[in-house]
Amino acid sequence: MKVYIEVSEWFKRYTNNCSYIETEVPEGSLAYDAVCSTGIPRGQIGFILLKSGETNALAGEEHPLREGDTVKVLPSIIGG
Amino acid sequence: MIYNNYIKVLNVDLNTGKIRIDQRQDLCEYLGGVGIATKLLEENMKPELSPLDESQPVIFAIGALSTIFPVVTKTVATFISPLTGELGESYAGGRMALTMFMAGYDAIVITGKATKPSYISISRNTVEVKDARALWGMNSERVGRYIRENELGGGKRSILRIGPAGENTCSFASVCVDTYRHFGRLGLGAVLGSKKVKAISIIGDRNIPVKNFKEYFKVYQEIYKRVTDTEIMAKYHDAGTPINIEPLNAAGGLPTKNLRQNVFEHGENISGEAFAKKNLIRKMACTGCPVGCIHIGQFRREFDKGHEYEAISVGYDYELIFALGSFLGVKTSEEILELIDVVEEMGMDAMSTGVILGWATEALAKKLITQEQTIVPLAFGNTKAYAEAITYIATRKNEFYSTLAMGVAKASEVYGGQEFAMHFAKNEMAGYHTGYGMIVGSVVGARHSHLCNGGYSVDQSGKPFDKEKVVDSLFAEEKERCMLNSLTICLFARKVYDRKTILAALNSIGNTLTDEDLTAIGERIYQTKLRIKKALGFDQTGVKIPKRFFETPTLQGQVSEETVYEMVGLYNKRAEELLVK
Numbered sequence: 001m002k003v004y005i006e007v008s009e010w011f012k013r014y015t016n017n018c019s020y021i022e023t024e025v026p027e028g029s030l031a032y033d034a035v036c037s038t039g040i041p042r043g044q045i046g047f048i049l050l051k052s053g054e055t056n057a058l059a060g061e062e063h064p065l066r067e068g069d070t071v072k073v074l075p076s077i078i079g080g
Numbered sequence: 081m082i083y084n085n086y087i088k089v090l091n092v093d094l095n096t097g098k099i100r101i102d103q104r105q106d107l108c109e110y111l112g113g114v115g116i117a118t119k120l121l122e123e124n125m126k127p128e129l130s131p132l133d134e135s136q137p138v139i140f141a142i143g144a145l146s147t148i149f150p151v152v153t154k155t156v157a158t159f160i161s162p163l164t165g166e167l168g169e170s171y172a173g174g175r176m177a178l179t180m181f182m183a184g185y186d187a188i189v190i191t192g193k194a195t196k197p198s199y200i201s202i203s204r205n206t207v208e209v210k211d212a213r214a215l216w217g218m219n220s221e222r223v224g225r226y227i228r229e230n231e232l233g234g235g236k237r238s239i240l241r242i243g244p245a246g247e248n249t250c251s252f253a254s255v256c257v258d259t260y261r262h263f264g265r266l267g268l269g270a271v272l273g274s275k276k277v278k279a280i281s282i283i284g285d286r287n288i289p290v291k292n293f294k295e296y297f298k299v300y301q302e303i304y305k306r307v308t309d310t311e312i313m314a315k316y317h318d319a320g321t322p323i324n325i326e327p328l329n330a331a332g333g334l335p336t337k338n339l340r341q342n343v344f345e346h347g348e349n350i351s352g353e354a355f356a357k358k359n360l361i362r363k364m365a366c367t368g369c370p371v372g373c374i375h376i377g378q379f380r381r382e383f384d385k386g387h388e389y390e391a392i393s394v395g396y397d398y399e400l401i402f403a404l405g406s407f408l409g410v411k412t413s414e415e416i417l418e419l420i421d422v423v424e425e426m427g428m429d430a431m432s433t434g435v436i437l438g439w440a441t442e443a444l445a446k447k448l449i450t451q452e453q454t455i456v457p458l459a460f461g462n463t464k465a466y467a468e469a470i471t472y473i474a475t476r477k478n479e480f481y482s483t484l485a486m487g488v489a490k491a492s493e494v495y496g497g498q499e500f501a502m503h504f505a506k507n508e509m510a511g512y513h514t515g516y517g518m519i520v521g522s523v524v525g526a527r528h529s530h531l532c533n534g535g536y537s538v539d540q541s542g543k544p545f546d547k548e549k550v551v552d553s554l555f556a557e558e559k560e561r562c563m564l565n566s567l568t569i570c571l572f573a574r575k576v577y578d579r580k581t582i583l584a585a586l587n588s589i590g591n592t593l594t595d596e597d598l599t600a601i602g603e604r605i606y607q608t609k610l611r612i613k614k615a616l617g618f619d620q621t622g623v624k625i626p627k628r629f630f631e632t633p634t635l636q637g638q639v640s641e642e643t644v645y646e647m648v649g650l651y652n653k654r655a656e657e658l659l660v661k
Contacts, residue, residue, distance in 0.1 A: 032542075056332075077540055
C-alpha cells in the first residue's frame with residue numbers, strides 16, 4: 001500500500017533532502033516501521049503525527065497505517 | 081579531589097572576613113558535585129530563618145570528573161531558594177568548574193553578609209573580599225569587563241556576577257557566569273545580593289599530572305569519539321535545543337500565551353530553523369566540551385536618530401524562546417532576542433520572567449490588576465511593554481512589580497488568578513506541556529524543575545500510559561540524576577555517560593567505585609535532598625497544581641487532575657520509603 005511521509009527539517013539529512021516521501025509498504029505496516037523504511041533511524045524519532053485534514057493525532061508505537069495515510073515525523077525533544 | 085581521599089572545602093565567612101579550608105574525608109561518600117553541595121547545605125542551613133537571612137549559606141561544588149573528561153563542565157550551586165522557600169539547586173557551565181579545579185577547591189561555602197557591596201576574589205593561595213561599591217547598580221556585562229581589567233593574575237579565570245535584579249533581591253534573580261552562561265533558576269542571584277556580593281572571581285593556576293596517562297587517554301578518546309562522531313550530541317550543536325519548537329508545536333505541547341494554548345500560530349517564525357537562518361552568528365562551548373551547543377544570535381537596534389544602529393549578540397536556547405516567545409505571544413526571533421537581552425542586563429531567570437509576565441498579561445485582561453499598576457499595557461505580543469516590565473520587576477518599580485519580583489505564586493496569591501499562575505510548588509513552569517510525566521515530575525522533583533527527573537522525556541516514549549510505570553520511571557531517574565550530578569556531567573551528555581562509561585572514567589583516574597556504589601551514592605544524595613526539603617517544611621502531597629494545567633490539552637491529550645494527584649501520592653510513598661531505608 002502507498003503511504004505518505006512528511007519529513008521535518010532535521011530529518012532531511014536522512015532522506016536526500018526530501019521533505020515529502022511517497023513510499024510503498026506492506027499492508028498493516030506500523031507507522032514507526034514505515035518511517036524507518038525511509039532511512040530515518042528509529043532512535044531519532046520523537047513523534048509521528050497522523051495527518052487528517054487540519055487535525056493531527058499522535059501515533060503510538062503500535063499504530064498500523066492504512067492505504068493513503070499521511071504521517072509527519074518529528075525529532076525527539078532534546079534537553080537536559 | 082582527584083587522587084585525594086578527601087574533599088577540599090573553602091569556607092568564606094563574610095561577617096568576620098575569616099577563611100577556613102577543610103579537608104573532609106567523610107564527604108567522599110557523596111562523591112562530589114551535587115552530593116557534597118547538598119550535604120554542605122544540610123550542615124550549614126538554618127531552616128528556621130528566611131532564605132535571605134545573612135546566615136544562610138551559598139555552596140558551589142565540582143565533581144570527581146570535572147574538566148578532565150569531555151562535557152563534564154558544570155558547577156552546582158545549592159542554597160535555600162527565595163522563590164520556593166526550599167531546596168535551591170542550580171547549575172552553570174562556562175569556565176567556573178575548570179578554575180575551581182585549578183585553584184584546588186572541590187567546594188566553596190559562603191556565609192554571612194558583607195558590610196558593603198563587595199566582590200570575592202579567590203585564587204589558590206589567597207581569598208580577598210574587595211570593595212564593589214562602584215560596581216553596585218551595573219549590569220553584568222560591565223561588571224565582568226571591570227573585573228577582567230582589574231583582577232590581574234596568571235592562570236584561568238572565571239567571573240560570576242549579579243545584575244540589578246540580584247541587588248534588589250528579586251526572587252528569581254540569576255547569576256551570570258563568564259559569558260552567556262548562568263546559574264539561572266531559583267534565585268541564587270538574590271541570595272548573593274542579600275549578602276552584598278556583586279561578583280566572585282576565581283583564578284586557578286594549578287596543574288595536576290595524570291598518573292596513569294595511557295589508561296586515562298584511552299577512556300578519554302572513547303568518550304570524545306562518542307561525543308563528536310556519533311548522532312548522540314549532533315542536534316545540540318546543529319540547531320541546538322531550539323529544535324524543540326517544531327515538534328512541540330506540531331504535537332501540541334508548546335506552552336503558548338500563558339498556556340491558554342498548546343500550539344503557537346507563529347511557531348514557524350520562532351523555530352530553531354528560523355533562528356538559525358535569520359539570527360545565528362556563532363556557536364560556543366563551555367571549557368572542556370567539544371560540542372559547542374551555545375547558540376549566539378544577533379539583532380540590530382537603533383540607538384539614536386540618523387540611522388545609528390548597533391548589533392547586539394545574545395545566547396538563545398529553547399527555554400528562553402518558549403518563555404519570552406510563545407508564552408508571551410511574541411512572534412519574531414528578533415523580538416525574542418531583544419527580550420533576552422533585557423533579561424540578561426537585569427540578571428534574571430528568563431523562564432520565571434516569561435511565565436510571570438504571562439500571568440500578569442492575563443490578570444490585566446481579566447481586570448484583576450489595572451494598568452495603573454502595570455504602567456505599560458501588557459498584552460500578548462507587545463514586546464515593547466514586556467521589555468519595560470522586565471526592568472520594572474528587576475528594580476521593583478512599584479508595589480505591584482515588587483510583588484511580581486517574588487514570583488508568580490506570590491503574585492497570584494496577592495492579586496488572584498491562581499488557577500492560571502503557571503508554577504509547580506512556586507517554581508515557574510518549564511516549556512514542556514507534554515503530559516503526566518512532566519506535570520508529576522515537576523511537582524515531585526527535588527527542585528521542581530523538568531531537569532530533576534526528565535518527565536518530558538518519559539512523555540514522549542510512545543508507550544501506552546501506565547501511571548505506576550511513569551512514577552517508577554520518574555523515581556529511578558531522579559536518583560540516577562543525583563549520581564550524574566555528583567559528577568557534574570552536563571546532562572545533555574547523559575546518554576554518552578552510561579554507567580559503564582562513568583566507571584571506566586572513574587577507574588582510569590584511580591577511583592575504584594563499582595556500579596553498586598554509584599547506585600548507593602545516588603540514593604544517599606536523594607535522601608539528603610528529601611531531608612532538607614522536609615526540614616524546610618515541604619510536603620509533596622500538599623502541592624496545589626494550578627487548574628490551567630488540566631484545562632489545556634498536552635501532547636498526550638487532556639490530563640486528569642485526579643490521576644495526577646494520585647501519581648504524586650504514589651511517588652511520595654516511594655520517597656518516604658527511601659527516607660527510612
